[in-house]
Amino acid sequence: MNTKVAIVTGSNKGIGFEIVKGLCYKFDGAVYLTARNEERGRQAIKKLENLGLKPLFHTLDVTNETSVEEFAQYISKHHTGIDILVNNAGVLDFDKPITSYEDSKKLMDTNFYSLLTISKILYPLLNDDARVINISSDWGLLSNIRKQHWLDTLVKEDLSVDEILQFVDDFLQAAKNGKNSYMSFAGHYGDYKVSKVALSALTFVQQREFSKQGKNVSINCVHPGFIKTDMTNGMGDFTPERGAHAPLFLALEAPQSLKGTFVWHDCHQVNWDD
Template sequence: MPTEGVTGANKGIGYEIVKALCQRYNGHVYLTARNAIKGNAAACKLRKLGLYPIFHQLDIGDEESIKKFRDYITKHEGGIDLLFNNAGVSFNECTQAYAKEAENVINVNYFGTLHAVEILGPILRYGARIINTSSFFGHLSNIPSSSLRNRLAARSLTVDGLCHLMNEYLSDVRNGVHVTKGWGDSPYTVSKVGVAALTIVLQRMFDNDPEKRQISVNSVHPGYTQTDLTGNMGTYTAEEGARSALFAGLDAEGLRGQFVWDNLAIIDWYAATPPKSF
């Protein structure tokens, strides 16, 4: 039986991805969330609609939590066919603890996504698809420094090298020099650029591994969506915001290391400017 897992799925885009998977996909759909009460409530809400996701607690900011999910899936399902890395946090601009808040955003959005792929990677089945939720702000052009952009875009970049860059950013934040160093003033932007860069680096790794070259990994921009992350402001409903992830996970063929925009176009992550968002 095919198995799909969606992180950060108790509300918003993640919830709508689970809902659509239950409607369209013949398999076991795992709705995961950091908060067990909220996750179970979301699963119950879907069951009232005649849909039957399986809830499992998962906090991508906690490696032990990811390992518990991996062990459960290994025992009960044997593997994963679709992994939607949707969990993420925004940056609280009102906080006075800028450096601490920036560290949380990078740790969850970038390192949490990385750890989910690393820990769940061994149980990805042949032909599995990974879909990483990035953002409009995840386009490379949103990093002001051309030197940093070149380092992020380097064809020789490895996971270790990318992690070094993310930690370098956090060090610059702690020292109060991140803006002058050319990172910009948005930890959320840096985290989502990191996710998009990670997507490309991971695909390169998979392509060079005979045992994993059938696995694809792509990132998506949901669009300006009405969720808690945007203060419920936005052009799209959460259901509409799930379209790009579902397209990459279910509909598109042959995508490998690509960035799917909110209009379902495949865009050039390296371009000098991002395309317009619809």
């Protein structure tokens, strides 16, 4: 099938759900709502169908390589590639500003390590002129990190994926070493901050790689705003619908030449490393 394809990970609720809704209204192609839990995913699909929209559904657990591979095989069988990929899946325990090593590792598996799995399995399916949007956060700005070594390392023009992995591993070791070590790395909610800083850094490294390979793929990260969702216990400045505004701008309206940038919720570019 030659239909264009848009995919949003972790999209059965919150910002992801609103991004799917916006794509269904504005994108001329197939829009995939994905979720780990099939029942919740189907319920979300039903809500959109009640609005007269026609999203497609597929189960996808971004932390499970087999699940990602099965999804990739399905897309390969039914379509000619991926045109829009929104990496939205993410977790945060808002009630725990300081978490254990085990909890921090689980968060990293969803918020960061999953992107490496997606890169390996789904990125080869990206069509020319494809757009990848990584959902970051204002906590994904480099200024959230307190360790000078990593402030210096993560801004290098030749930063590598291995160095980003070392950054994440260094934090997890700090989490293993206890509260004081945890706090000295990135403060409260350090695991979430580190996951989003790592995601942002990975965005820039991967854009550099795409450009080296001569592929006209744009990959950007975006702070959607402080959104009232289940993840924030309903606290926030914006509704999920408003939170979808900048991601949808990157997916549908931004020039293809906008590449490797950090975009704010009002769609302007910001310096990630200020």
